[in-house]
Amino acid sequence: MTAVEQGEPLAAVRGLHFRRGGRSIFDGVDMTIRRGQVTAIMGPSGSGKTTLLRLLGGQLHPHGGTVEVMGQEVPALGRRALYRLRQQMGILFQSGALFTHLSVFENVAFPVREHTDLPEALLETLVLLKLEAVGLRGARDLMPSELSGGMARRVAMARAIALDPVLVMYDEPFAGQDPITMGVLVDLIRRLNDILGLSSVVVSHDVHETLAIADHVYLLADGALIAEGSPAELQASADPSVRQFLDARPDGPVPFHYPAPELAEDLAGRRRP
Amino acid sequence: MTELLRRVGARTLEGLRGVGEAVLLVARILRAAPVVALRPRLLIEQLYAVGVQSMVIILVSALFIGMVLGLQGYYTLSDFGAIEAVGTMVALSLVRELGPVVTALLFAGRAGSSLTAEVGLMKATEQLSSMEMMAVDPERRILAPRFFAALLAVPLLTAVFSVIGILGGYLVTVGMIGIDGGPFWSNMQNAVTIRGDILNGVIKSVAFGFLAGWIALHKGYMAEPTSSGVSRATTLGVVHASLAVLGLDFLLTALMFE
Numbered sequence: 274m275t276a277v278e279q280g281e282p283l284a285a286v287r288g289l290h291f292r293r294g295g296r297s298i299f300d301g302v303d304m305t306i307r308r309g310q311v312t313a314i315m316g317p318s319g320s321g322k323t324t325l326l327r328l329l330g331g332q333l334h335p336h337g338g339t340v341e342v343m344g345q346e347v348p349a350l351g352r353r354a355l356y357r358l359r360q361q362m363g364i365l366f367q368s369g370a371l372f373t374h375l376s377v378f379e380n381v382a383f384p385v386r387e388h389t390d391l392p393e394a395l396l397e398t399l400v401l402l403k404l405e406a407v408g409l410r411g412a413r414d415l416m417p418s419e420l421s422g423g424m425a426r427r428v429a430m431a432r433a434i435a436l437d438p439v440l441v442m443y444d445e446p447f448a449g450q451d452p453i454t455m456g457v458l459v460d461l462i463r464r465l466n467d468i469l470g471l472s473s474v475v476v477s478h479d480v481h482e483t484l485a486i487a488d489h490v491y492l493l494a495d496g497a498l499i500a501e502g503s504p505a506e507l508q509a510s511a512d513p514s515v516r517q518f519l520d521a522r523p524d525g526p527v528p529f530h531y532p533a534p535e536l537a538e539d540l541a542g543r544r545r546p
Numbered sequence: 547m548t549e550l551l552r553r554v555g556a557r558t559l560e561g562l563r564g565v566g567e568a569v570l571l572v573a574r575i576l577r578a579a580p581v582v583a584l585r586p587r588l589l590i591e592q593l594y595a596v597g598v599q600s601m602v603i604i605l606v607s608a609l610f611i612g613m614v615l616g617l618q619g620y621y622t623l624s625d626f627g628a629i630e631a632v633g634t635m636v637a638l639s640l641v642r643e644l645g646p647v648v649t650a651l652l653f654a655g656r657a658g659s660s661l662t663a664e665v666g667l668m669k670a671t672e673q674l675s676s677m678e679m680m681a682v683d684p685e686r687r688i689l690a691p692r693f694f695a696a697l698l699a700v701p702l703l704t705a706v707f708s709v710i711g712i713l714g715g716y717l718v719t720v721g722m723i724g725i726d727g728g729p730f731w732s733n734m735q736n737a738v739t740i741r742g743d744i745l746n747g748v749i750k751s752v753a754f755g756f757l758a759g760w761i762a763l764h765k766g767y768m769a770e771p772t773s774s775g776v777s778r779a780t781t782l783g784v785v786h787a788s789l790a791v792l793g794l795d796f797l798l799t800a801l802m803f804e
Contacts, residue, residue, distance in 0.1 A: 373671070436680075
C-alpha cells in the first residue's frame with residue numbers, strides 16, 4: 274500500500290444527526306476514517322459510540338446527514354448491496370457475540386461457510402491461520418462457554434477478519450478485561466491492522482490503551498465532536514472537556530450530577546405535604 | 547374518560563402493529579423457502595431439535611390420553627350396550643380433534659418455548675446482530691429453517707400421537723377390560739374415512755404447526771433483548787400459541803364437520 278492510498282478516506286460521516294426516543298445522540302457530527310489507519314472514537318458512556326458503528330454498518334439509519342463507506346452511501350443501499358458491503362466489513366461486538374452452539378473453529382468458519390464454497394481442507398487451513406493470528410489455534414475445539422472473556426474476544430476477532438475485510442470495527446474491545454488481556458488485545462488490534470493491511474475503527478473509553486495504538490482520535494460528548502487529532506495533539510490539549518476525559522476527573526464540563534434542582538430545595542420540597 | 551379512551555386506543559394500535567409485524571415476518575420467512583430447500587441440513591438439524599426431541603412427551607401423553615379415552619368410552623358406551631363402538635370413538639376423537647390439538651399444545655410448550663427462548667437469547671446476546679453484520683440474514687439462516695421444521699414436525703408428531711393414542715385405547719379396552727378386539731378394529735375401519743377424517747386432521751395439524759412455529763419465532767425475534775424480556779416473550783409465546791390453536795380448532799371444526 275502506498276503512502277497516498279494509506280491516507281485516503283475509506284469512510285466518512287458528514288453532518289450526522291441521530292435521535293433516539295426524543296434524545297439527540299448526534300447533532301451534526303463530521304468524521305473521516307482513513308485507509309490503513311487505526312481510528313479511535315472515544316467518549317463517555319452514552320455518547321453514541323456504539324450507535325456510530327451501527328450507523329456505519331447500516332443497522333441504523335441517520336435522521337440527517339450522510340454516512341459513506343467505501344464510496345457508497347450506506348442508508349441508501351438496498352438489502353443486497355448492503356450485504357455485499359458488509360462482507361468487506363468485520364465487527365467485534367462488545368460481548369464478542371460468539372454463536373454459543375458452535376465451537377471456536379465453527380464460529381470462525383461460519384462467515385466463510387456462508388459466503389464461499391471452499392473445499393473443507395482449504396477452509397480448515399484458512400480458519401486455523403486466522404486462529405493462529407489471534408493465538409488460539411489450540412482452542413479450536415472449545416465451546417464459547419469454556420473461554421475466558423479475553424479469549425472470547427480474540428475468537429470474535431478471528432471471526433471478524435475471516436473474510437479478509439477492508440474495514441474492521443471494534444466495539445469497546447478492552448472493557449472489563451484484566452491488564453494482561455488488555456495488553457494482548459491492544460497489540461493484536463495494531464498488528465492485525467498493519468500486517469493484514471486493514472483499516473480499523475476502535476470505539477472505546479479506555480484512554481491509555483486506545484491512545485497507544487490510534488493514528489487519529491475523535492472525542493465525542495453530548496452529541497458533538499469536542500476534539501480530534503493525533504493522540505499527541507489530544508494529550509497536549511488544554512480544553513477542559515478534553516482534559517476531564519483524558520485525566521479521568523469525576524467532575525467538570527461533563528457533570529457528576531444528573532440534572533436536578535438544588536439539594537436543599539429538593540429536600541425541603543419533599544417535606545411539604 | 548378521555549384518558550381511558552386514549553389508553554384503549556394506544557393499546558389497540560400497539561396490538562395491530564404487532565399483528566402487522568408478525569404477518570410481514572412470516573411473509574419474509576415464506577419467501578426464504580428456496581434457501582431452506584437448498585440447504586436441507588439446516589432443516590434436518592431443526593427437525594431433530596423440535597421434532598425428535600419432542601417424541602417422549604408426545605408418546606407418553608398419547609398413550610395416557612388414549613387409555614383414558616378407552617376407559618371413559620367403555621364406561622359410557624356400556625350403559626347403552628354399544629361397547630363395540632369404543633374403537634370408533636377413540637379413533638375419531640383422536641384423528642379429528644385430540645391428535646392435532648393436544649400435539650400442537652404440547653409442541654407449543656415443549657418446542658415452541660425453546661424456539662422463543664433460543665431466538666430471544668440470540669438477540670439479547672447480539673448473535674443475530676453480529677450475523678447481520680457478517681452479511682448473513684438471520685431471518686433466512688435462523689428463523690426459516692426453524693419455521694419449516696415446526697411446519698413439518700407438528701403433522702408428523704400428530705400422526706404418531708393418533709396411532710399411539712389408538713393403541714392406548716386398545717390396550718385398556720381389549721387388553722385389560724377384555725372386550726372383543728375384532729369389532730374394535732373393524733368398526734373403526736368402517737367409520738373412519740380418509741377424506742372426511744384423516745385428511746381434515748392433517749389439514750388441522752399443518753395449520754397448527756404453522757401457528758405454533760410462527761408465534762414462537764415471532765415472540766423470540768421481537769423479544770426485548772433483556773433477561774426479563776426473553777422470559778416474558780417465552781411465556782407469551784406459549785400462551786398465545788395455545789389460545790390461537792384452540793381458537794383455530796373451533797373455526798376449522800365448524801367448517802370441516804358441518
